[in-house]
Amino acid sequence: MKGYLSFLIMWILHNRCMKGAEIAREIEKRKGKKPSPGTIYPALKDLKNRELVIIDEHKKYSLTEEGEEKLKSACRSFCKTFYDVEEMFEFCK
Numbered sequence: 001m002k003g004y005l006s007f008l009i010m011w012i013l014h015n016r017c018m019k020g021a022e023i024a025r026e027i028e029k030r031k032g033k034k035p036s037p038g039t040i041y042p043a044l045k046d047l048k049n050r051e052l053v054i055i056d057e058h059k060k061y062s063l064t065e066e067g068e069e070k071l072k073s074a075c076r077s078f079c080k081t082f083y084d085v086e087e088m089f090e091f092c093k
Contacts, residue, residue: 005035005043007078010063010071013053017062020044 012018012026020040028034044061047053052067063071082088 005039006047007071007074009040009043009047010052010067010074013061013063014068014071017056017060019058019060023061 008027008030009023012023018026020037023044024035024037024040027040044053044055047067048055048061051064052070053061054064055061
């Protein structure tokens with residue numbers, strides 16, 4: 001999970017702002033295992049330090065404009081790399 005945790009967090013936040021625990025639950029839905037606070041909060045802190053997310057007074061995280069742009073760029077790169085993802089899904093069945 002470590003290699004793409006920041007990307008996954010940003011992808012999760014692109015629809016709505018969430019608290020850290022909510023993000024962890026969403027990751028659990030996708031991965032089958034809930035990340036520990038020692039995993040999720042350092043990643044959120046790093047994203048905040050890089051000014052890709054902000055945290056509000058209710059401790060909810062959301063993407064900044066720069067975060068949105070970085071996410072779009074990462075998505076384009078991902079899609080370019082895994083243009084055959086549908087074939088991969090078929091292979092995994």
